[in-house]
Amino acid sequence: MPVTKVLTDGIGEVDLRDLAVYRARGGYRQWERAVRELQPADVLAAAETSGLRGRGGAGFPTGRKWSFLPTDKHVRYLVCNCDEAEPGTFKDHMLLEEAPHLVLEGILLGAYGIACHHAFIYIRGEFKRGYEIFVRALEEARQAGLVGSNVFGSGFDIEVTAHRGAGAYICGEETGLLNSLEGKRGEPRLKPPFPAIEGLYGAPTVVNNVETLAYLVPILEKGANWFASVGTERSKGYKIVSVSGHVQKPGNYEIALGTTVREIIEIAGGLRPGRRLMAVQPGGGSSACIFEEHLDLPYDYESMAKAGSMLGSGAFVVFDDTTDFVAAAYNMVRFFAHESCGQCTPCREGGHWIETVLARLVRGEGIEGDDAMMLRVAGTITGLNLCALGDSIEPFLKSVLVRFPDAFKARIPSAAPASAVAS
Amino acid sequence: MADNAVNVTLTIDGVPVTVPKGTLLVEAAKTVKQEIPVYCYHPKLGPAGLCRVCLVDIEGMPKLQIACNTPAADGMVVHTRNDKVDAGRAMILELLLVNHPLDCPICDKGGECDLQDYAMAYGRGSSDLVDPKTRKPKGVDLGPTIVLDEERCVVCQRCVRFDDIIADERQLVLKDRGVRDIIATSTGDPYRHNFTGNVTELCPVGALTSKTYRFKSRPWDLQRTQTTCTQCAVGCQMFSDVRYGVPLRTMSVEHDAISDGWLCDRGRYNIGFYDSAERIVQPLYRRNGTFVQIGWDDAFTLWGKALREALRARGPEAVGAIGGGRLTNEEAYLLQHLTRAVGSANLDWRAGLARQATPGAKGGTLAALDRAQAIVTIGEPLRERAPVLWLRILKAVRRGARLIAAATPAEAAAQCAGLAPIALVWDGVDPALGAAYDGAFAGFAEVATFIASEQGNARGAEAMGMLPAFGPGYAAVAPGRGTRAMLEDARAGRLRVLSILGANPAAYAPNAAAEALDALEFTVVSELFMTETAARATLVLPARGPLEKSGTTLNLTGDLLPLHASLQAPEGTLADLEMLIGLAQQLDVELPSAEDLERAVIAHAAKLPTGFGLGDARFDDGPSVAPPPHVHRTIFDGAGTAAHDPRLTSLRALEVGV
Numbered sequence A: 001m002p003v004t005k006v007l008t009d010g011i012g013e014v015d016l017r018d019l020a021v022y023r024a025r026g027g028y029r030q031w032e033r034a035v036r037e038l039q040p041a042d043v044l045a046a047a048e049t050s051g052l053r054g055r056g057g058a059g060f061p062t063g064r065k066w067s068f069l070p071t072d073k074h075v076r077y078l079v080c081n082c083d084e085a086e087p088g089t090f091k092d093h094m095l096l097e098e099a100p101h102l103v104l105e106g107i108l109l110g111a112y113g114i115a116c117h118h119a120f121i122y123i124r125g126e127f128k129r130g131y132e133i134f135v136r137a138l139e140e141a142r143q144a145g146l147v148g149s150n151v152f153g154s155g156f157d158i159e160v161t162a163h164r165g166a167g168a169y170i171c172g173e174e175t176g177l178l179n180s181l182e183g184k185r186g187e188p189r190l191k192p193p194f195p196a197i198e199g200l201y202g203a204p205t206v207v208n209n210v211e212t213l214a215y216l217v218p219i220l221e222k223g224a225n226w227f228a229s230v231g232t233e234r235s236k237g238y239k240i241v242s243v244s245g246h247v248q249k250p251g252n253y254e255i256a257l258g259t260t261v262r263e264i265i266e267i268a269g270g271l272r273p274g275r276r277l278m279a280v281q282p283g284g285g286s287s288a289c290i291f292e293e294h295l296d297l298p299y300d301y302e303s304m305a306k307a308g309s310m311l312g313s314g315a316f317v318v319f320d321d322t323t324d325f326v327a328a329a330y331n332m333v334r335f336f337a338h339e340s341c342g343q344c345t346p347c348r349e350g351g352h353w354i355e356t357v358l359a360r361l362v363r364g365e366g367i368e369g370d371d372a373m374m375l376r377v378a379g380t381i382t383g384l385n386l387c388a389l390g391d392s393i394e395p396f397l398k399s400v401l402v403r404f405p406d407a408f409k410a411r412i413p414s415a416a417p418a419s420a421v422a423s
Numbered sequence B: 001m002a003d004n005a006v007n008v009t010l011t012i013d014g015v016p017v018t019v020p021k022g023t024l025l026v027e028a029a030k031t032v033k034q035e036i037p038v039y040c041y042h043p044k045l046g047p048a049g050l051c052r053v054c055l056v057d058i059e060g061m062p063k064l065q066i067a068c069n070t071p072a073a074d075g076m077v078v079h080t081r082n083d084k085v086d087a088g089r090a091m092i093l094e095l096l097l098v099n100h101p102l103d104c105p106i107c108d109k110g111g112e113c114d115l116q117d118y119a120m121a122y123g124r125g126s127s128d129l130v131d132p133k134t135r136k137p138k139g140v141d142l143g144p145t146i147v148l149d150e151e152r153c154v155v156c157q158r159c160v161r162f163d164d165i166i167a168d169e170r171q172l173v174l175k176d177r178g179v180r181d182i183i184a185t186s187t188g189d190p191y192r193h194n195f196t197g198n199v200t201e202l203c204p205v206g207a208l209t210s211k212t213y214r215f216k217s218r219p220w221d222l223q224r225t226q227t228t229c230t231q232c233a234v235g236c237q238m239f240s241d242v243r244y245g246v247p248l249r250t251m252s253v254e255h256d257a258i259s260d261g262w263l264c265d266r267g268r269y270n271i272g273f274y275d276s277a278e279r280i281v282q283p284l285y286r287r288n289g290t291f292v293q294i295g296w297d298d299a300f301t302l303w304g305k306a307l308r309e310a311l312r313a314r315g316p317e318a319v320g321a322i323g324g325g326r327l328t329n330e331e332a333y334l335l336q337h338l339t340r341a342v343g344s345a346n347l348d349w350r351a352g353l354a355r356q357a358t359p360g361a362k363g364g365t366l367a368a369l370d371r372a373q374a375i376v377t378i379g380e381p382l383r384e385r386a387p388v389l390w391l392r393i394l395k396a397v398r399r400g401a402r403l404i405a406a407a408t409p410a411e412a413a414a415q416c417a418g419l420a421p422i423a424l425v426w427d428g429v430d431p432a433l434g435a436a437y438d439g440a441f442a443g444f445a446e447v448a449t450f451i452a453s454e455q456g457n458a459r460g461a462e463a464m465g466m467l468p469a470f471g472p473g474y475a476a477v478a479p480g481r482g483t484r485a486m487l488e489d490a491r492a493g494r495l496r497v498l499s500i501l502g503a504n505p506a507a508y509a510p511n512a513a514a515e516a517l518d519a520l521e522f523t524v525v526s527e528l529f530m531t532e533t534a535a536r537a538t539l540v541l542p543a544r545g546p547l548e549k550s551g552t553t554l555n556l557t558g559d560l561l562p563l564h565a566s567l568q569a570p571e572g573t574l575a576d577l578e579m580l581i582g583l584a585q586q587l588d589v590e591l592p593s594a595e596d597l598e599r600a601v602i603a604h605a606a607k608l609p610t611g612f613g614l615g616d617a618r619f620d621d622g623p624s625v626a627p628p629p630h631v632h633r634t635i636f637d638g639a640g641t642a643a644h645d646p647r648l649t650s651l652r653a654l655e656v657g658v
């Protein structure tokens, strides 16, 4: 299956940051149609029929998420999650920088779909350029009467606020994000209550990923059935995959869900000549690796889960035979330990402990039993944490430690020479 | 159906339990006496889900759940102990110990530490850790009262949440993140407010410690007595923990009806004066302008003689007594009994700015305050005046009550329109203001009134009859002279002998009172320290403090509360009660027996005063003396003893210009 162009259409060819260019290609026509001709329920129905699932990591059906909002509360918020900090993920900031009006139109449609009058976009602190581009686009749209009160004379009012984060991965977790947006410490909230019931400023809130919301534009334009006709049984439509690692042409590629893992590697230029594939981490830093035997699996939510991993945010990292998996595991665990908000015990202490052991292994100072200890700790803490970050410590580590045990044993001084050769 | 909505039935460790719907599992388990360990959960702070030690296994749920945030549901089958729970819990404890310094041998919390206890009960007993532990700052000076050991912190955030939810201060925060996170003040300024000490009790480990108690003792060496704090009119219930006769610390008592489990820093930390070297420990008699030490026999003889002579020569109008607000009910009752027995109606508990301590017919209970929809504060800030009452008000505000501090009574009444019940909390200082509020709210259906007196037993003193116009039980009597009038009489030469027990009128109107005291023939002052008033006395009697005596007090809502002596008083001192017994012998006045006294106190304390409201004219005893140009703010700052005024001893009286 080839690369497709839905959200990425026009990127790199024309300047979609220019409102006139975006509008000339049909931009904001769905927004106009929605407020003039459709009811919020129609937008929600489109989201549901399309089979669109969250592109931020959890893959939760978007329409269903919206339907959890209580109908008797009229103050409600939509928050677009553009904190994108999952290792290997770099699609949202591309959309933000290259197609800010598409992102905005997606937000507007989402807001209309849940009948909310104030939407927020939380932009990762490091995305200064993207933030500036988006704010400029927002201003332009405001000037053009696309955002504000009584848009297109429809009587619908909508305000959009762009907010820059301060540099914490945990603020991508939706309740950490809401705390941060409210000016509080960026730490996840205890659930329940879930944001749909009690979210931003205590009001019912939907948090959606940038890519999720952006897909609302083509879904309304071409129809929910068009989107639902693509993909596999329960994984519908398209997805931008951020391919990185040991491929010849790393980058963002938009594909139909169900494209095989092998095809994705090929789309990204394949491995470097003479190299052998060792592993693929298919769904961001939080996902477990899949291996050679999974190459022909369709890249969709179900198949990745069945293979013991997940599709996640669509960050697709390829590892060839030059990889030092001990160093890779260290790098991954170090990231989570560093980004742990530190409020709950298993993640705070467990992550740091495993990081310390892996650092020692990287230095070649492993001791007998390190591997079992790490598996015990990482395995036990999974499921005990307050948020999903803590549960992200185990998957990658476990998948490579179980697959390549000798690489870890080789870091134990006495055992080093023999087993290093054997692997 | 309504019944189903109210209760749910579940099984905890095989035992059926029926609890109100919404009850958290951690609370439901208590009803069947199953311990679920907790660090971050606290009934007063609610669930936080941070420590993850409260894991339980619920049938049908794949993952272990936290008992602190899971409401009981019908048909739920919960296991608080099984292999799965034990493994999860053991892991949490192992992890909590990974970076814990384990300096139990020098930790104040040792012996009453939840980390020690749960590690013993649920821990593995060993650890796989071979790498070095993280290091964090120790002995961090957080502020005037608290020292923090970051390494011992288990990041339960109870302290942070107390500061936010209960104290409404938001000074403490969790800073940085991951394993590097630390507790600190958000601004970096010293941690300082009226309630800081509570965090040392909430802290499940030895991370937050009181400066006054650090490295002083082991909990098992302390002798614990439950008593009542008398440093303001709230009457918080507290433990006095004493070792070798030295009061080392006070701790709160879970007593929801009175103090809700809190203490303020004044009540908690103001105990350093008991073993101060400056305490008066022998009667002092002024001879040729200087004090000489005398024995108790001589003291009683001199006191009795002065009174007898004045009575004989000038009649009962020439003698009077001040005190009661800092005495026990028993002492206050005897003081008025003796004074009235010799025919004098010159008696008053009031020595400062306060005019009235009993709210009268509409007087409210703390339970009524908990129900109020609007709380109107009148006068001085309650955070200083009745600190733990202020916490209760904040609690009411959290559940939705409106807090109103208006410019005028009419404005306050307008803001309360349509709300019921309403609580009026007055400081008891300006009768005109009190009366104006009483009037403005006369038309409201449900009004409960409160007077937050600055003296711990002010209401008790009034109930015992230490007022010129009211006898015991607020019985109307032919009025005598109150404190202000007595001081005037003294200046005019009409009053000759004044007995002041545990009061310091000279602190409030220094010049006027000094002049009056100097004009007296004979002034007796019972005190712990050489106060402004004691310094002008003819005879100073060394008294005992509230931790050194037993009896009862009556708090601002009329609750009769017990005082149990926990300290051996210094030799040479006597409780005011014993002084009054000694004086009665001198005057040939018959005192009630101990049993009769107890009965009288209980009966008079229980009387619901009617016939007056806030700012009633019968409490009037002359024009207000100019108050001193400052108000005392009593935030404990750990500095040495301020010596003379036990109310402020060990406290820095911040002089705030008015």
Ligand SMILES: Cc1cc2nc3c(=O)[nH]c(=O)nc-3n(C[C@H](O)[C@H](O)[C@H](O)COP(=O)(O)O)c2cc1C
Binding pocket: A053, A054, A055, A056, A057, A058, A059, A060, A062, A065, A081, A082, A083, A084, A085, A086, A169, A170, A171, A172, A173, A174, A175, A207, A208, A209, A210, A212, A213, A387, A388, A389
């Ligand atoms: C540690 C952590 C980090 C996350 N970071 C992001 C992020 O950067 N962007 C994002 O859209 N979702 C992120 N998520 C997922 C969000 O919590 C949330 O599920 C998502 O924004 C919902 O949007 P969707 O339904 O459109 O996917 C993160 C989750 C976790 C646990």
Ligand code: SF4
Binding pocket: A170, A187, A188, A339, A340, A341, A342, A343, A344, A345, A347, A348, A385, A386, A387, A388, A389, A390, A391
């Ligand atoms: S799992 Fe980690 S990131 Fe999530 S709340 Fe706990 S400590 Fe914070």
Ligand code: SF4
Binding pocket: B152, B153, B154, B155, B156, B157, B158, B159, B160, B183, B199, B202, B203, B204, B205, B207, B208
């Ligand atoms: S200092 Fe104590 S109360 Fe505060 S978070 Fe740490 S352990 Fe908890």
Ligand code: SF4
Binding pocket: B229, B230, B231, B232, B233, B234, B235, B236, B259, B262, B263, B264, B265, B266, B267, B268, B386, B387, B388, B389
């Ligand atoms: S509020 Fe009053 S009674 Fe309570 S501890 Fe403080 S001073 Fe004592």
Ligand code: FES
Binding pocket: B037, B038, B039, B040, B041, B048, B049, B050, B051, B052, B053, B054, B055, B066, B067, B068, B069
């Ligand atoms: S007590 Fe339940 S998580 Fe801490």
